[in-house]
Amino acid sequence: xTKNQLFENLSKLLQETFDIEPSRITPEARLRxxxxxxxxxxxxxxxxxxxxxxxxxxxxxxxxxxxxxxxxDALHGLLDDSVAA
Amino acid sequence: xxRKLERGWRILATGIAFSTFGLGGLGLRLLxxxxxxxxxxxxxxxxxxxxxxxxxxxxxxxxxxxxxxxLTYRVEGVEKLARPGLLILANHPTLIDVVFLISLVPNAxxxxxxxxxxxxxxxxxxxxxxxxxxxxxxGLVQDCIRSVKAGNNLIIFxxxxxxxxxxxxxxxxxxxxxxxxxxxxxxxxxxxxxxxxLTKGTPWWRVPPAPMNFxxxxxxxxxxxxxxxxxxxxxxxxxxxxxHLHDYFSTETQRHAGA
Numbered sequence: 001x002t003k004n005q006l007f008e009n010l011s012k013l014l015q016e017t018f019d020i021e022p023s024r025i026t027p028e029a030r031l032r033x034x035x036x037x038x039x040x041x042x043x044x045x046x047x048x049x050x051x052x053x054x055x056x057x058x059x060x061x062x063x064x065x066x067x068x069x070x071x072x073d074a075l076h077g078l079l080d081d082s083v084a085a
Numbered sequence: 086x087x088r089k090l091e092r093g094w095r096i097l098a099t100g101i102a103f104s105t106f107g108l109g110g111l112g113l114r115l116l117x118x119x120x121x122x123x124x125x126x127x128x129x130x131x132x133x134x135x136x137x138x139x140x141x142x143x144x145x146x147x148x149x150x151x152x153x154x155x156l157t158y159r160v161e162g163v164e165k166l167a168r169p170g171l172l173i174l175a176n177h178p179t180l181i182d183v184v185f186l187i188s189l190v191p192n193a194x195x196x197x198x199x200x201x202x203x204x205x206x207x208x209x210x211x212x213x214x215x216x217x218x219x220x221x222x223x224g225l226v227q228d229c230i231r232s233v234k235a236g237n238n239l240i241i242f243x244x245x246x247x248x249x250x251x252x253x254x255x256x257x258x259x260x261x262x263x264x265x266x267x268x269x270x271x272x273x274x275x276x277x278x279x280x281x282x283l284t285k286g287t288p289w290w291r292v293p294p295a296p297m298n299f300x301x302x303x304x305x306x307x308x309x310x311x312x313x314x315x316x317x318x319x320x321x322x323x324x325x326x327x328x329h330l331h332d333y334f335s336t337e338t339q340r341h342a343g344a
Contacts, residue, residue: 017320040262043223044320 001053001079006072009052017041017048027069035068053079095292098153103289105149107206109142114209121213135213136192143188150181156296158185162303165272166190169236172267174260175274176334177242180283182276185301186240194237196225229263239263243330247285254335261326264309265319271307271330275337276300304337 001009011025020035031037037045042062049057053075061074117138125131150156166173166189175186187193199220201207211218217228233239243260264271277300280293309326316322 017318018324019321038258039223040226040258040323041320 001076003072003076006075007068010049010068010071010075013045013048013052017044025068027067027072029068030066031068031071032066049075055079092292092294095155095296096290098150098155099289099292102146102150102153102155106146109146110206110210113138113142113213118209118213131213132215133192135210135215136194139210139214140187140191140193143184146184147188154296155292156299158299158301160189160301160303163189165303165305166238169238170233170269171238171272172233172260172264172269173238173240173272173274174243174264174330175240176254176276176338177244177247178276178278178281178284178338179247179297180289182242183240185276185299186274189301189303190238190240192236192238193240194232195240196229226259226262226266229259230267230269233263233267233269243327243334250281250284250286254331256327256331256334258323258327261323261330262319265313265322265326268309268313270309273304273307273330273333273337275302275304275334277302277338302337307333 007027011022014020014025014035015022018035018037018041024035029035031042039062046057046062055078057075057078061071061078065071065074118135121131121134125134147158151158169192173186173190175182183195187195194214194216196217196219197207197211199218202211202218217225217232219225221228229239229241241260241263243256244254245257245259248254263269278297279300280295280297282291282293282297283289307329309322312326312329313319313322316325
């Protein structure tokens with residue numbers, strides 16, 4: 001899955017789950033400060049991302065990310081790992 | 086002159102009250118809880134007895150502060166708290182709100198600041214009562230739900246910390262998430278303190294011009310089912326409920342200001 005596809009999937013999920021307008025979802029948008037996603041939301045998001053990525057994501061992923069782009073990169077890194085393995 | 090004297094007394098009395106509080110916490114830790122540990126084998130029963138001890142200690146402490154002239158208080162609707170498995174949400178104007186609430190609830194559970202578990206005066210009671218600690222992140226929501234389902238009356242301040250003196254009330258979404266994901270109906274309690282004292286950022290010895298007068302009102306339950314049906318996802322329901330609670334606590338605490 002390309003980073004672009006990952007971004008599209010993530011954007012759709014954020015709109016459906018948290019009712020965030022698509023215009024606010026940019027790669028630079030910060031999850032906590034700009035999109036008002038708290039740690040409880042992050043857990044929700046991880047669960048919903050599972051069918052998209054086909055992988056269980058460790059909750060630590062969200063500890064180190066700040067922006068949407070960080071999430072996309074982290075997801076991409078994880079998927080790459082599984083291809084390589 | 087008399088006014089100055091009265092105020093001076095209240096500063097001293099507040100100091101006495103807080104010292105008593107610390108000694109009480111230490112006493113429970115060094116005397117009562119070790120005895121519980123020794124004589125009560127069953128862990129659940131021990132926790133229940135420890136919570137009951139804190140409840141009675143706080144009742145005595147509230148009376149003690151009243152006798153000392155630090156505060157006066159009035160409670161309405163306390164009979165609504167005599168049901169098990171409640172999620173009690175309250176606004177948080179002062180340092181001693183939780184003392185009042187636990188003094189009204191025999192089987193209270195609450196979420197405490199992790200730092201209080203390291204404080205020598207509060208550590209004993211916190212360990213013995215098994216109160217929830219706020220450092221466990223998202224797992225805390227599930228722990229809170231489990232506590233309510235087990236029949237405890239869980240006390241939460243949705244603001245997470247005391248209301249700022251200047252500026253609007255701000256609510257975290259944790260409390261709403263507990264209500265929505267439980268699901269648990271909400272038993273709201275409004276706390277009004279006039280004149281206000283023991284606020285965030287004010288040292289304890291800066292006492293208000295007159296004794297603090299507390300009005301604590303237990304209100305009718307807020308059901309969460311209608312909201313859940315409307316919102317679709319739990320995340321959205323929690324957001325809407327947080328907004329609703331914000332408006333509720335802002336207007337209700339203002340309203341009994343005029344009354």
